[in-house]
Amino acid sequence: MNLTNPAGRIPGARRSLRLTTVFAAASLLTAAMTVTAAAGADAGTGTGTGTSASPNHGHRSGNVTNVCGHASPGQARCFAEARTDVHGGTGVRGPAAKRFGAAATALPAGLGPADLHSAYNLPTTGGANQTVAIVDAGDDPNAEADLAVYRTTYGLPDCTTANGCFKKVNEHGAATPLPADQGWAVEIALDLDMVSAACPQCHVLLVEGDTPSTDDLGASVNEAVALGATEVSNSYGATETNGIADYAADYTHPGVAIVASSGDGGYGIASAPAVFTSVVSVGGTSLTKAANTRGWSETAWRNAGAGCSAWIDKPAWQTDPNCPGRMVADVAADADPDTGPAVYLTDSYGLPPGVQTGWTIIGGTSASSPFIAGVIGLAGNPQKFPNASAFYTDHSTLNDVVGGNDIVSLDCGGDYQCDAVTGYDGPTGWGTPNGLSAF
Numbered sequence: 001m002n003l004t005n006p007a008g009r010i011p012g013a014r015r016s017l018r019l020t021t022v023f024a025a026a027s028l029l030t031a032a033m034t035v036t037a038a039a040g041a042d043a044g045t046g047t048g049t050g051t052s053a054s055p056n057h058g059h060r061s062g063n064v065t066n067v068c069g070h071a072s073p074g075q076a077r078c079f080a081e082a083r084t085d086v087h088g089g090t091g092v093r094g095p096a097a098k099r100f101g102a103a104a105t106a107l108p109a110g111l112g113p114a115d116l117h118s119a120y121n122l123p124t125t126g127g128a129n130q131t132v133a134i135v136d137a138g139d140d141p142n143a144e145a146d147l148a149v150y151r152t153t154y155g156l157p158d159c160t161t162a163n164g165c166f167k168k169v170n171e172h173g174a175a176t177p178l179p180a181d182q183g184w185a186v187e188i189a190l191d192l193d194m195v196s197a198a199c200p201q202c203h204v205l206l207v208e209g210d211t212p213s214t215d216d217l218g219a220s221v222n223e224a225v226a227l228g229a230t231e232v233s234n235s236y237g238a239t240e241t242n243g244i245a246d247y248a249a250d251y252t253h254p255g256v257a258i259v260a261s262s263g264d265g266g267y268g269i270a271s272a273p274a275v276f277t278s279v280v281s282v283g284g285t286s287l288t289k290a291a292n293t294r295g296w297s298e299t300a301w302r303n304a305g306a307g308c309s310a311w312i313d314k315p316a317w318q319t320d321p322n323c324p325g326r327m328v329a330d331v332a333a334d335a336d337p338d339t340g341p342a343v344y345l346t347d348s349y350g351l352p353p354g355v356q357t358g359w360t361i362i363g364g365t366s367a368s369s370p371f372i373a374g375v376i377g378l379a380g381n382p383q384k385f386p387n388a389s390a391f392y393t394d395h396s397t398l399n400d401v402v403g404g405n406d407i408v409s410l411d412c413g414g415d416y417q418c419d420a421v422t423g424y425d426g427p428t429g430w431g432t433p434n435g436l437s438a439f
Helices: 014-025 094-100 113-119 143-153 185-198 214-226 244-251 365-379 389-393
Strands: 064-066 081-083 131-137 166-170 203-209 231-234 236-239 257-261 280-289 296-300 307-313 325-328 331-334 342-345 358-363
Touching: 094 143, 113 185, 131 185, 131 214, 131 236, 131 365, 143 166, 143 185, 143 342, 185 203, 185 342, 185 358, 185 365, 203 214, 214 231, 214 244, 231 365, 236 257, 244 307, 257 365, 280 365, 331 365, 358 365
Parallel strands: 131 203, 131 231, 166 203, 231 257, 257 280, 280 331
Antiparallel strands: 064 081, 081 358, 280 296, 307 325, 342 358
């Protein structure tokens, strides 16, 4: 692995700008930080698509905020983005509410499993012999109970510790002691719900790292594999820098599909672990219902992470022309908080201002990574993904996302690296699932 910045990483006139940005940001690693919990139970709807970040939780303009703020060097941050204008109350919703003596209600705002299966042409059965792990920092004490509310609301089969479907452990593989709450509850709830939405029959393993450090998160990935995970989703990242490749071994497990979010900062410096060549890097789209044959429309999500690595060599199977290093992303799924999924959570520790417990809508590539991991589980072929090469060999059945870009602060000058074009592009890779043929 080349750990020095090779010449020619940046094509043409963009080279100087990209290298300057890489060096300027080389010491910035972003992660979760604790803030005051918010409370309330208002109901509302709305939109918000801003792109600027504050020094703390990284607030977007409008009604979207980053769940995890900037972090110290040596740490990673989660990529969940929460709506602050959707407060859907608590408890089981929809027709299933009658099971608990309540009147049937409308399903929560946001996309549910049936919507996502419709949009991505997925079967409802499969994956019963697969275990999808999610790796996060710190404990969510309500994770199993909140997952039960989500799955009951949408008519998914029970997934509990008692029936062997759900398991929660620390980074050493033990059920106790669990780490301290790191304020990642929104991320954990999102991850659990998205795996469940994609693959209702998959087993779910939650591995909680002691802290958001790259050491603890990497150890958690290794432990997930040791415990039998067939797919591992990582909805977090740190800005790549010299030496980041030292952690690549933690994300290299042939026979197990390792999946990671591409990030939520738009086109720019690549994020690790998504940039590692052994990882399936998942970008993001905006997904909306449409009056067309598919019934849905997708464009690149404006904040979807994409980038040309300055530190990781290009794998032989990746042949896009204008990036001499590893290019991110490989595939994509819905990540836009304005078109995002319904999520249920009740742990209020560390919630950013405006985000409330109960039913809400969460997005970010933190949504697309666990969903794609679940789709791989649904197909049941994790050995097909020691890396993302399978998508580069056979992507004809994916939905090719054309339109939109992820220009937040850097502009690639109309290049595929930040514009969603026909074929491969940075924000959405080769596209989104269309059935399981590509998986």
